[in-house]
Amino acid sequence: VISRGPLDFFLKDLPLHDDGIYRGLIADNRSQNTEIEMRQNFANQEIDDYFSLIQKSHSVPVMDFEVRRFLREMPSEAIILDIGGCWGWHWRQIKEVRPDVRILIVDFVLQNLIHAKKILGDLVGKEVFLVHADATNLPFLSADSIGIGFDGVWTVQTLQHIPDFKSAVSELFRVLGPKGLFINYSLNIQPHMQFIYKLLKKKYHISGILNGEYFLDRASSSQKLVIESQFNSEVTERWTEFLFSPELLFFRPGIQSSVLGMLDTRFSNNIGFLKSLARQHSFECRKN
Numbered sequence: 001v002i003s004r005g006p007l008d009f010f011l012k013d014l015p016l017h018d019d020g021i022y023r024g025l026i027a028d029n030r031s032q033n034t035e036i037e038m039r040q041n042f043a044n045q046e047i048d049d050y051f052s053l054i055q056k057s058h059s060v061p062v063m064d065f066e067v068r069r070f071l072r073e074m075p076s077e078a079i080i081l082d083i084g085g086c087w088g089w090h091w092r093q094i095k096e097v098r099p100d101v102r103i104l105i106v107d108f109v110l111q112n113l114i115h116a117k118k119i120l121g122d123l124v125g126k127e128v129f130l131v132h133a134d135a136t137n138l139p140f141l142s143a144d145s146i147g148i149g150f151d152g153v154w155t156v157q158t159l160q161h162i163p164d165f166k167s168a169v170s171e172l173f174r175v176l177g178p179k180g181l182f183i184n185y186s187l188n189i190q191p192h193m194q195f196i197y198k199l200l201k202k203k204y205h206i207s208g209i210l211n212g213e214y215f216l217d218r219a220s221s222s223q224k225l226v227i228e229s230q231f232n233s234e235v236t237e238r239w240t241e242f243l244f245s246p247e248l249l250f251f252r253p254g255i256q257s258s259v260l261g262m263l264d265t266r267f268s269n270n271i272g273f274l275k276s277l278a279r280q281h282s283f284e285c286r287k288n
């Protein structure tokens, strides 16, 4: 393990259990308790083929491309916080791509972090650190008060499940260091999909509690405003996953090393090209 001040600093007060996972859960999250239960039940099962499941909700080629793009923005020896990092698959190649970077994955479902160990193997405890904690109550001191913060906060399809988006943003802002970069990927509102759902007489969910189960808000201009006012700097928008359409059972472009998936990475853009076709919409902002 490379000993580096800030990393030790983030982890030193968190108990490390025998399972190799740090504990930082501070309080019960009442606003997401049905989601926690649902995710715990899911995560309690034995999983043999992780990627067959991941590829049902994420495009592996597109997100691998996005990870590399984010890493290019990271300074030497950066420390990244992945909020709602779940099975940690985004970071499985970190040692080859950026051996100097360290990742802290936070998730409030312990079982998900136990699965992460299977995907990440030897990286855990060396390049990647697993922390059982809640995004709305991060167990880290404020960057402003100590002058140490994360170089990047990366979060994929997690903030969309937190009912109080504003306080989640203020919480991650609190631990982001000066000049730190934040990116949040959420599901986009796709008008063509809305139309198809209507034809199929299915409900297209945009905002609020989904199927009485858990909260889901797709990316919105009001979220962009929340980030803009918290950071007091310009938010860049980005659109990704154009070909990958699990909603239409078109999973092929999401499969690792799929040619269609490689093609899909070429569509990712910040200028709004074909934006209503994109499955994901992200907001990116740098702390002043």
Ligand SMILES: C[S@@+](CC[C@H](N)C(=O)[O-])C[C@H]1O[C@@H](n2cnc3c(N)ncnc32)[C@H](O)[C@@H]1O
Binding pocket: 029, 032, 039, 058, 083, 084, 085, 086, 087, 106, 107, 108, 109, 112, 133, 134, 135, 136, 155, 156, 157, 158, 161, 162
């Ligand atoms: C849709 S999954 C996305 C997983 C991962 N980011 C990925 O791209 O594969 C959302 C994850 O966020 C976690 N999560 C949701 N709300 C959270 C919160 N308030 N604090 C910590 N983790 C949370 C869930 O347990 C779940 O693992």
